[in-house]
Amino acid sequence: MTGAIALALAGCGRVDRPTRQAARPEPYRPSARETAQCEADLRHEGVDYRRLPDKELGPGCGLYGAVQLTDIGVPVTGVTAMRCGNARAFAGWVRNAVAPAAWQILGSELVQVEGMGTYACRNIVGTKRIGDRRSGHALANAVDVGGFVLKDGRRITLLNDWTSTDPRVRQFWTTIRASACRRFGTVLSPDYNAAHRNHLHLEDDSARFCR
Numbered sequence: 001m002t003g004a005i006a007l008a009l010a011g012c013g014r015v016d017r018p019t020r021q022a023a024r025p026e027p028y029r030p031s032a033r034e035t036a037q038c039e040a041d042l043r044h045e046g047v048d049y050r051r052l053p054d055k056e057l058g059p060g061c062g063l064y065g066a067v068q069l070t071d072i073g074v075p076v077t078g079v080t081a082m083r084c085g086n087a088r089a090f091a092g093w094v095r096n097a098v099a100p101a102a103w104q105i106l107g108s109e110l111v112q113v114e115g116m117g118t119y120a121c122r123n124i125v126g127t128k129r130i131g132d133r134r135s136g137h138a139l140a141n142a143v144d145v146g147g148f149v150l151k152d153g154r155r156i157t158l159l160n161d162w163t164s165t166d167p168r169v170r171q172f173w174t175t176i177r178a179s180a181c182r183r184f185g186t187v188l189s190p191d192y193n194a195a196h197r198n199h200l201h202l203e204d205d206s207a208r209f210c211r
């Protein structure tokens with residue numbers, strides 16, 4: 001949500017006047033029907049969750065149609081409130097893309113997903129041209145994933161293994177990012193900018209941006 005840019009009025013004998021900053025647009029709130037359908041989808045897929053109350057948490061920030069995932073079939077750390085649609089996409093991605101890729105490409109069972117956060121009342125970071133714009137995290141509509149733990153003891157992280165010398169590890173990252181790009185509207189990886197060097201940013205929006 002971009003704030004107005006203050007323009008200085010320069011000139012002899014003129015007094016500069018501060019420009020009023022435009023109010024942030026109201027955040028999108030999923031309808032009760034959307035949320036109910038999403039929760040039905042989670043139950044149908046055998047995903048356990050806890051419904052969270054809607055709550056405004058600051059300018060452009062809040063929880064609307066959010067859930068707390070409690071069991072998606074694979075342990076996940078570092079994940080709290082998520083808008084239901086993002087939680088649905090995330091659970092499906094882990095179960096139907098990451099877990100199979102770990103087994104088929106890396107030869108070991110996925111035993112843990114290392115999340116790096118969901119809700120945070122903040123602006124987008126790492127890209128100056130975006131300006132004063134809220135992150136998807138401000139509405140719990142994004143999740144960051146830093147790595148995975150396999151049953152054979154290996155820990156595969158973006159920070160250390162995105163450009164691994166092992167072609168199977170590189171194929172694993174390529175495969176799961178491609179799958180994420182089909183499930184989420186915005187997917188950001190280390191290929192995007194330095195701010196994402198250690199995690200995948202997965203957001204349920206309509207941007208269709210994958211890098």
